[in-house]
Amino acid sequence: MQNKTKSLIGSLMVLAMTGAATARAEETLRFATWDTDESLAIQQAIAKKFEEKHPGVKVQVEPYADGYDQKLIAAFGAGSPPDVMYMWNFPQYYTSLMPLDDLIARDAAEVKPDDFPKGLMNTTRVEGKTYGMPSGFTTQVVFYNKDMFAKAGVEEPKDGWTWDDLRAKAAKFRDEKNKVYGFAVDAKPDPYDFEQFLWSNGTKYISDDGKQIDGYMNSDGAAQVLDMFGDMAKKQEAITLNLGDDTSGSTLFKGGKIAMFQSAMWSKAGIDAAGFKYGVAPLPKFGDKTAHSALGVSAISIAKDAAHADLAWEFVKFFSSPEAVAMRTNDLPVRISVAEEKGMTTDPIYKPFFDILATSNTETHAFLKNANWGKVQDNLARAIEATMIDQGNAKQHLDDAVSRSKRLIK
Amino acid sequence: MRKTLLYSALILLSALFIAPFYWTFMTAIKNTADLYQFPPVFWPSEWHWENFAAAWNKQPFGTYLTNSVIVVVFSTIGQLISSSLVAYGFARFRFPGRDPLFIVLLATMMIPWDVKMIPLYMEFNMLGWINTLKPLIVPAYFADAFFVFLLRQYIMTVPMEIDEAARMDGANAFDIYWRIHLPLMMPALVLVGTFHFMNAWNDYLGPLIFLNDQSKYTLTLGLSMFKGLHEVDVTSIAAITVILCLPPLALFFIAQRYIMDGAVGSSVKG
Amino acid sequence: MDMTYAGAEAKVARRKRSAIARYAAPYLFISPWILGFLFFTLGPLVFSLTMSFYDWPVVGERTFVGLDNYRSMLFDDPQFWESLWITVKFAAIYVPFNIIMSFLLALMLHNITFASGFFRTAFYLPSVISGVALVTIWSWIYSKEYGLLNFMLSLVGIDGPNWLGDPNLAIVAIIIASLWGLGGTMLILLTGLKAIPKELYEAATVSGVPGWAQMLFITLPMLGPMLLFTFITSIISAFQQLTIALLLTKGGPLGSTYFFAMYIYDNAFKYFDMGYAAAGSWVMFIIVLALSLGVMRWSAAWVYYEGEVRQNDGEGHA
Numbered sequence: 001m002q003n004k005t006k007s008l009i010g011s012l013m014v015l016a017m018t019g020a021a022t023a024r025a026e027e028t029l030r031f032a033t034w035d036t037d038e039s040l041a042i043q044q045a046i047a048k049k050f051e052e053k054h055p056g057v058k059v060q061v062e063p064y065a066d067g068y069d070q071k072l073i074a075a076f077g078a079g080s081p082p083d084v085m086y087m088w089n090f091p092q093y094y095t096s097l098m099p100l101d102d103l104i105a106r107d108a109a110e111v112k113p114d115d116f117p118k119g120l121m122n123t124t125r126v127e128g129k130t131y132g133m134p135s136g137f138t139t140q141v142v143f144y145n146k147d148m149f150a151k152a153g154v155e156e157p158k159d160g161w162t163w164d165d166l167r168a169k170a171a172k173f174r175d176e177k178n179k180v181y182g183f184a185v186d187a188k189p190d191p192y193d194f195e196q197f198l199w200s201n202g203t204k205y206i207s208d209d210g211k212q213i214d215g216y217m218n219s220d221g222a223a224q225v226l227d228m229f230g231d232m233a234k235k236q237e238a239i240t241l242n243l244g245d246d247t248s249g250s251t252l253f254k255g256g257k258i259a260m261f262q263s264a265m266w267s268k269a270g271i272d273a274a275g276f277k278y279g280v281a282p283l284p285k286f287g288d289k290t291a292h293s294a295l296g297v298s299a300i301s302i303a304k305d306a307a308h309a310d311l312a313w314e315f316v317k318f319f320s321s322p323e324a325v326a327m328r329t330n331d332l333p334v335r336i337s338v339a340e341e342k343g344m345t346t347d348p349i350y351k352p353f354f355d356i357l358a359t360s361n362t363e364t365h366a367f368l369k370n371a372n373w374g375k376v377q378d379n380l381a382r383a384i385e386a387t388m389i390d391q392g393n394a395k396q397h398l399d400d401a402v403s404r405s406k407r408l409i410k
Numbered sequence: 411m412r413k414t415l416l417y418s419a420l421i422l423l424s425a426l427f428i429a430p431f432y433w434t435f436m437t438a439i440k441n442t443a444d445l446y447q448f449p450p451v452f453w454p455s456e457w458h459w460e461n462f463a464a465a466w467n468k469q470p471f472g473t474y475l476t477n478s479v480i481v482v483v484f485s486t487i488g489q490l491i492s493s494s495l496v497a498y499g500f501a502r503f504r505f506p507g508r509d510p511l512f513i514v515l516l517a518t519m520m521i522p523w524d525v526k527m528i529p530l531y532m533e534f535n536m537l538g539w540i541n542t543l544k545p546l547i548v549p550a551y552f553a554d555a556f557f558v559f560l561l562r563q564y565i566m567t568v569p570m571e572i573d574e575a576a577r578m579d580g581a582n583a584f585d586i587y588w589r590i591h592l593p594l595m596m597p598a599l600v601l602v603g604t605f606h607f608m609n610a611w612n613d614y615l616g617p618l619i620f621l622n623d624q625s626k627y628t629l630t631l632g633l634s635m636f637k638g639l640h641e642v643d644v645t646s647i648a649a650i651t652v653i654l655c656l657p658p659l660a661l662f663f664i665a666q667r668y669i670m671d672g673a674v675g676s677s678v679k680g
Numbered sequence: 681m682d683m684t685y686a687g688a689e690a691k692v693a694r695r696k697r698s699a700i701a702r703y704a705a706p707y708l709f710i711s712p713w714i715l716g717f718l719f720f721t722l723g724p725l726v727f728s729l730t731m732s733f734y735d736w737p738v739v740g741e742r743t744f745v746g747l748d749n750y751r752s753m754l755f756d757d758p759q760f761w762e763s764l765w766i767t768v769k770f771a772a773i774y775v776p777f778n779i780i781m782s783f784l785l786a787l788m789l790h791n792i793t794f795a796s797g798f799f800r801t802a803f804y805l806p807s808v809i810s811g812v813a814l815v816t817i818w819s820w821i822y823s824k825e826y827g828l829l830n831f832m833l834s835l836v837g838i839d840g841p842n843w844l845g846d847p848n849l850a851i852v853a854i855i856i857a858s859l860w861g862l863g864g865t866m867l868i869l870l871t872g873l874k875a876i877p878k879e880l881y882e883a884a885t886v887s888g889v890p891g892w893a894q895m896l897f898i899t900l901p902m903l904g905p906m907l908l909f910t911f912i913t914s915i916i917s918a919f920q921q922l923t924i925a926l927l928l929t930k931g932g933p934l935g936s937t938y939f940f941a942m943y944i945y946d947n948a949f950k951y952f953d954m955g956y957a958a959a960g961s962w963v964m965f966i967i968v969l970a971l972s973l974g975v976m977r978w979s980a981a982w983v984y985y986e987g988e989v990r991q992n993d994g995e996g997h998a
Contacts, residue, residue: 077528096739244845266640424802492712499709525728552716563905651813
């Protein structure tokens with residue numbers, strides 16, 4: 001009770017301060033993003049458009065880049081977060097974010113919630129409430145260098161290919177002298193993305209109720225996935241990334257050192273600029289099981305105590321409107337209508353991204369299921385890394401991770 | 411003979427220390443094709459001087475530069491004045507609480523930034539200083555422990571008799587600080603100035619936490635914006651790094667004469 | 681009795697100075713720091729101590745948990761001991777190497793005149809380059825497949841190891857990379873060397889004292905205060921070591937470079953557990969403070985202060 005009074009006085013003081021600092025006629029809306037470079041320029045353009053439509057409003061775009069979480073934590077911790085912000089880590093932040101369901105329902109005619117693929121909306125929901133609007137997304141695919149395939153006389157990947165197919169192709173590119181490989185596997189993958197392989201192999205990190213990891217994270221299906229990647233490294237079908245240096249897969253792919261590269265939309269612009277012919281293939285399947293992809297969603301959210309809540313919601317609406325979504329050329333349109341209008345769902349480069357989106361709406365990312373997932377995930381990451389160093393022994397390392405994590409799962 | 415040996419060793423060792431700068435420079439000036447060759451390309455096939463201008467123009471670096479210069483100049487002045495005063499106080503007086511206070515001073519160097527960050531943010535927020543350069547300048551006027559400690563150690567190598575002689579001539583404590591110790595500690599002060607300049611110039615966390623608006627950003631924040639979440643603009647990082655190195659480097663090259671050939675005397679034969 | 685300006689009380693008494701000025705002078709001199717401490721340090725310090733007794737997520741409910749954070753850190757969290765051990769290992773190697781190498785370099789630079797400015801600048805160069813760029817360079821040097829180091833080794837027929845990928849080597853690689861930034865320490869020692877009055881050496885040479893003895897009985901004692909400074913600040917920076925490991929190895933491989941500072945950092949910024957991070961910070965704070973005070977106490981045996989403030993003035997040193 002006392003705390004509440006104190007924080008009320010605190011926020012009043014803060015309000016008075018900011019009021020004094022910006023005692024001009026116009027309203028300033030603070031918008032924080034983690035994007036840089038071209039993606040940032042696009043967002044600044046969207047913000048400009050919004051300003052044009054709302055005279056007297058200034059949108060202050062605040063790019064925190066690599067330091068996004070640190071900055072946001074300091075700002076939230078001190079009670080002065082930006083009004084609107086990029087968001088993906090909903091479980092950690094949602095208690096300080098504004099639930100949007102009522103607003104979406106109120107303005108449904110304008111927002112058209114059905115225009116968003118269900119899988120994307122799922123990623124912004126915690127405990128049944130929606131805390132963000134998707135503004136851009138990406139799924140995972142395999143880029144391949146057509147020039148290298150032609151030169152080596154290897155048949156290009158086809159829809160519905162499997163990991164065995166990929167391995168057979170990759171083996172043909174290995175060139176010890178020039179340090180060329182067919183593929184790259186990551187010893188320190190983002191566990192968030194990595195779960196897609198478990199899904200594709202019929203398992204997952206943690207039970208749907210968020211209470212069981214034994215038999216999930218260390219299941220045979222999971223061990224199979226890890227062992228396969230370890231074996232690819234051992235047989236030199238793939239170079240191992242993030243084991244000893246931070247030479248990125250995209251760097252190697254752009255430099256012609258690997259023929260195939262599993263990544264997402266964020267690599268595309270760089271590959272375009274590298275100046276060779278490339279194709280995009282879907283993620284391979286494990287046997288005849290359906291392939292799933294992780295969903296990388298950039299959503300935008302409103303701080304719970306935002307000073308300009310109404311304006312913030314106007315901005316969020318605009319940010320996920322067809323007009324703004326169409327401006328985002330660095331990731332994929334979150335609106336089906338925009339994707340179709342741009343012909344992306346049939347374009348051979350973009351089609352694989354959308355195809356796999358359709359099959360990726362049945363699973364929920366682990367971090368949405370358990371509040372302590374962050375620490376568990378580090379034990380898991382250790383197991384993946386250990387498997388890549390040993391080039392095998394996945395089961396043992398995963399069992400280890402499970403036993404280290406037991407105390408964290410309540 | 412001894413000199414030849416000494417110089418050969420120095421040349422060899424300094425090559426190890428110059429190498430990173432050389433490599434950064436070469437990375438900045440190479441074309442993308444040379445960037446990831448193996449074996450590595452030590453001498454670029456083409457020289458792309460325009461990479462520097464291109465990187466500079468990708469962001470409002472002119473604005474960042476102005477902000478950085480304001481921060482560095484004003485905070486360095488504050489640091490020099492305040493830490494020399496405090497160091498003199500600790501080195502030359504005996505007073506109740508001196509030793510406990512000095513231990514507290516030392517202890518402040520050991521507080522990890524992670525825990526100071528949020529309370530400091532709250533405090534500056536209350537003062538209305540967030541998104542201004544003040545949090546990066548004003549604290550420098552209140553003496554940093556590292557520099558106080560450094561200057562105190564330096565003052566303590568100066569014989570006490572010098573102070574006493576001045577005192578006999580009727581100088582008061584401030585006179586002794588101003589007319590005797592300040593000139594005597596010139597080499598150490600230049601050192602403090604250099605170190606502080608470098609810290610402020612390269613500071614990343616402070617600006618990240620306390621500045622919001624790009625028009626307030628400093629150079630290092632601009633540099634960090636070439637490192638996105640997924641993709642890194644290596645050429646631009648290298649180019650801006652080279653540009654960022656030059657002012658402190660030039661300054662240091664000038665300053666080091668004063669550090670070395672300062673008040674006490676020139677080199678001693680060994 | 682103790683309040684007087686260092687020096688003979690008798691002399692001071694002869695001055696007609698108000699008692700207030702006498703009492704106040706030292707406090708006036710150190711007042712900037714005291715004010716700064718009260719404004720910018722004490723608050724955060726108290727705040728973080730309070731946090732360490734709470735379950736304090738960045739956002740959401742805060743609950744008082746007493747000593748629970750400390751208890752679970754010390755008794756339930758293997759990560760705590762692992763990272764502490766790694767940091768101690770690092771410090772045990774880094775601190776002496778940093779000081780000895782800086783000292784040797786400073787001695788070499790002290791003894792030359794030609795091109796001395798160039799060499800001083802050269803050794804200080806890595807300290808001028810910002811962390812992000814420096815780490816990019818090291819990662820390129822150490823890279824197993826494409827790195828400079830292994831390329832050099834391959835020229836003499838050695839198949840280089842995976843420096844940052846091998847749990848046993850990675851910490852060595854990080855120590856080497858950290859030592860590269862010894863320019864600052866070297867400069868401090870060089871400044872100290874330059875401040876030693878050369879008359880001392882001249883007198884010694886005249887009396888036929890050999891070079892090694894001059895080093896032992898003049899240089900080292902006279903450099904004592906500066907050596908102590910570098911000793912303590914090296915310990916502090918060893919324990920706060922974060923940037924290089926964070927950017928170069930991300931704590932890996934297999935946690936072999938997961939430093940204590942990174943453990944705190946992760947708890948704060950990855951797990952959003954501010955209370956736990958604050959508790960970790962206080963543990964680190966106490967360890968470093970204890971070490972530093974130990975070194976200070978021990979230093980009384982070997983640090984000689986030419987200008988020390990003594991209770992009874994003057995006699996007995998020359």
